[in-house]
Amino acid sequence: MDERRLDGNAIGGELMELFGTEMTVAWAVCRACGAHEQLAEMRVYRDAPGIVGRCVRCEAVLLRIVHAPGRSYVEFSGVASLEMPVS
Amino acid sequence: MPVISRGFHGRRQDGPPDRVPPGQYVTEDFPVLSAGPTPHVHLDSWTFEIQRGDDLLHSWTWDEFQGLPREDVTRDIHCVTKWSKLDTTWEGVSVDTLLDTVDDDSAYVLAYSYGGYDTNLPRDDVTGGKAWVVDTFDGEPLDPEHGGPARLLVPHLYFWKSAKWVRGLIMRDEDDPGFWESNGYHLRGDPWLEQRYWGD
Amino acid sequence: MAGTAVLGRLTWLVAEVAATVPETPRTRTLVLDVPGWSGHRAGQHLDVRLTSDDGYQAQRSYSIASAPGQPLAITVERLEDGEVSPYLVDVVHDGDAFEVRGPIGGYFVWEAGDERPVLLVGGGSGVVPLMAMARAHKAAGADTRMRLLYSSRTLDDVIYHGELVHLDGNGLDVVYTLTRGQPPGWTGYARRIDDDMLREVAWPAGDGPIVFVCGSTHFVDAAADGLVRLGYDPRWVKTERFGATG
Numbered sequence: 213m214d215e216r217r218l219d220g221n222a223i224g225g226e227l228m229e230l231f232g233t234e235m236t237v238a239w240a241v242c243r244a245c246g247a248h249e250q251l252a253e254m255r256v257y258r259d260a261p262g263i264v265g266r267c268v269r270c271e272a273v274l275l276r277i278v279h280a281p282g283r284s285y286v287e288f289s290g291v292a293s294l295e296m297p298v299s
Numbered sequence: 300m301p302v303i304s305r306g307f308h309g310r311r312q313d314g315p316p317d318r319v320p321p322g323q324y325v326t327e328d329f330p331v332l333s334a335g336p337t338p339h340v341h342l343d344s345w346t347f348e349i350q351r352g353d354d355l356l357h358s359w360t361w362d363e364f365q366g367l368p369r370e371d372v373t374r375d376i377h378c379v380t381k382w383s384k385l386d387t388t389w390e391g392v393s394v395d396t397l398l399d400t401v402d403d404d405s406a407y408v409l410a411y412s413y414g415g416y417d418t419n420l421p422r423d424d425v426t427g428g429k430a431w432v433v434d435t436f437d438g439e440p441l442d443p444e445h446g447g448p449a450r451l452l453v454p455h456l457y458f459w460k461s462a463k464w465v466r467g468l469i470m471r472d473e474d475d476p477g478f479w480e481s482n483g484y485h486l487r488g489d490p491w492l493e494q495r496y497w498g499d
Numbered sequence: 500m501a502g503t504a505v506l507g508r509l510t511w512l513v514a515e516v517a518a519t520v521p522e523t524p525r526t527r528t529l530v531l532d533v534p535g536w537s538g539h540r541a542g543q544h545l546d547v548r549l550t551s552d553d554g555y556q557a558q559r560s561y562s563i564a565s566a567p568g569q570p571l572a573i574t575v576e577r578l579e580d581g582e583v584s585p586y587l588v589d590v591v592h593d594g595d596a597f598e599v600r601g602p603i604g605g606y607f608v609w610e611a612g613d614e615r616p617v618l619l620v621g622g623g624s625g626v627v628p629l630m631a632m633a634r635a636h637k638a639a640g641a642d643t644r645m646r647l648l649y650s651s652r653t654l655d656d657v658i659y660h661g662e663l664v665h666l667d668g669n670g671l672d673v674v675y676t677l678t679r680g681q682p683p684g685w686t687g688y689a690r691r692i693d694d695d696m697l698r699e700v701a702w703p704a705g706d707g708p709i710v711f712v713c714g715s716t717h718f719v720d721a722a723a724d725g726l727v728r729l730g731y732d733p734r735w736v737k738t739e740r741f742g743a744t745g
Contacts, residue, residue, distance in 0.1 A: 253606075
């Protein structure tokens with residue numbers, strides 16, 4: 213039972229700290245299957261040695277975040293495109 | 300200096316310094332860390348393969364794997380998230396036994412798993428009695444959330460190298476980074492040298 | 500990122516506990532005094548960071564229970580074997596301090612002014628952000644329909660029960676389902692949420708409702724799937740999953 217799985221809301225603070233803006237409302241296109249999903253809805257596995265965000269439809273990795281002292285490593289290559297609201 | 304919260308203590312205990320690498324604490328629990336959904340693999344379709352390039356060098360079914368010489372293994376394990384667990388007991392097949400069946404002297408391997416996880420290792424780190432494919436933990440069949448039916452066990456390196464749900468080794472000439480090594484985690488991961496992240 | 504709507508990097512602020520309110524045997528509300536707090540929208544959460552005297556830090560997220568404009572409050576459930584929640588529920592008292600950052604979240608938010616009928620579906624401590632929405636609805640005097648379907652183990656585990664009794668029929672409909680034990684004479688639902696219950700409780704899909712579902716991953720997945728089967732537009736079924744880590 214994957215109760216350890218959460219969603220993008222759980223890393224809202226993390227994403228805001230990395231990108232300087234609210235990110236959970238951003239729409240991502242999954243590179244593997246083409247699904248459009250808001251980052252809030254992405255499947256998040258947060259217990260790992262890092263954070264893994266996966267596509268709600270196909271479970272492909274959308275993003276990975278690793279926190280090291282004084283820096284974070286972020287990899288978004290599973291996101292083909294990100295749509296962010298700008299006012 | 301962040302504000303100290305009165306009366307808050309983490310759960311950590313320090314352990315004997317000759318057993319516990321720098322920056323680690325000892326736990327009695329066995330935390331579950333996962334990068335994705337738990338794969339559920341039926342034993343009648345499970346295989347372990349050794350590949351090089353497009354060539355399948357050898358493959359074992361579960362029954363064949365069960366027929367290989369087995370060892371009891373008791374070791375300390377160290378997770379990069381700072382917990383260490385002492386005297387963990389496992390049962391499985393030495394990677395030396397597996398690699399002895401193939402005629403290949405590649406310097407590096409990529410261990411890969413059901414569910415898509417992988418991790419890179421020098422051959423020297425999985426031979427000479429340093430690594431096993433284990434299917435039993437603490438006397439019981441390995442739980443799927445801890446990597447069952449079988450996982451790699453490489454206790455002298457940080458535990459992200461001990462790939463859960465392992466399904467094979469790819470023999471290769473380069474130490475190309477795996478799932479975590481390609482995004483911030485150290486290429487080798489020796490806990491005694493505190494090789495947690497890139498640049499350590 | 501120049502020119503984009505940057506809300507500013509989150510900074511950790513010092514929170515002092517102004518009051519503690521026991522809610523149920525497992526939960527407690529902490530009212531916080533946070534100089535520099537910029538306010539929040541109903542449904543948002545904040546992150547709490549604790550530092551022990553040897554420098555060890557632990558961090559968790561908690562939904563804000565208070566409505567915008569009310570004193571900032573979070574409600575915490577004590578999780579067995581938790582590292583942070585037992586501290587916040589059992590140890591912390593008035594005057595204690597820790598750090599918070601927030602508010603966080605732009606997806607799971609409700610604001611008075613949204614004219615759509617609202618369905619709130621909460622499991623256990625998943626009710627906390629939904630309560631912020633119910634409180635915001637009342638504080639704004641909103642006349643849009645709002646209904647809460649709240650799943651708890653027993654009546655003793657219903658958080659904010661007194662306040663919900665007061666709100667029920669007063670701008671908010673409250674429907675309980677008690678899954679583990681019911682008081683004598685209970686005539687309400689006594690089972691896990693299923694399609695039949697949703698069909699009876701949810702607003703008709705054709706009314707264009709917005710739904711907020713919050714609780715454990717298993718609870719949220721089941722309820723959200725059920726609503727979509729009832730014909731709800733998945734774009735208007737907002738979900739927030741809480742973990743079992745504490």
